[in-house]
Amino acid sequence: xxxxxxxxxxxxxxxxxxxxxxxxxxxxxxxxxxxxxxxxxxxxxxxxxxxxxxxxxxxxxxxxxxxxxxxxxxxxxxxxx
Numbered sequence: 001x002x003x004x005x006x007x008x009x010x011x012x013x014x015x016x017x018x019x020x021x022x023x024x025x026x027x028x029x030x031x032x033x034x035x036x037x038x039x040x041x042x043x044x045x046x047x048x049x050x051x052x053x054x055x056x057x058x059x060x061x062x063x064x065x066x067x068x069x070x071x072x073x074x075x076x077x078x079x080x081x
Contacts, residue, residue, distance in 0.1 A: 004053040004056050005055065007048070007053065007056035008055040008056045008058075008059050011056060011060055011063060012059055014063050015059075015062070015063065015066070018063065018066045018067070018070065019066065021074060022066060022069055022070050022073065024074075028074060028075070028076065029070050029074050029075055030075065030076075031071055031075035031076065034067050034068075034074075034075055037067045038068055038071065041060055041064040041067065042064060044060055045057045045060045045061055045064065048060060
């Protein structure tokens with residue numbers, strides 16, 4: 001098993017929890033939290049692509065997109081964002 005597959009399997013574990021948050025209409029995540037998550041994941045995606053990996057940047061991009069949807073649909077305005 002190479003590192004790309006291992007990282008891909010590890011990051012796939014985030015998707016069910018994030019999807020539960022996204023699909024729950026009563027869920028709330030502060031926008032600052034989700035914005036920082038998107039920025040951090042973007043840096044990680046760039047690093048993974050720079051390392052020549054293929055699968056894990058794709059899965060990480062999916063996770064970043066889910067965080068963007070959480071920002072839009074499950075966040076509330078705060079004084080910071």
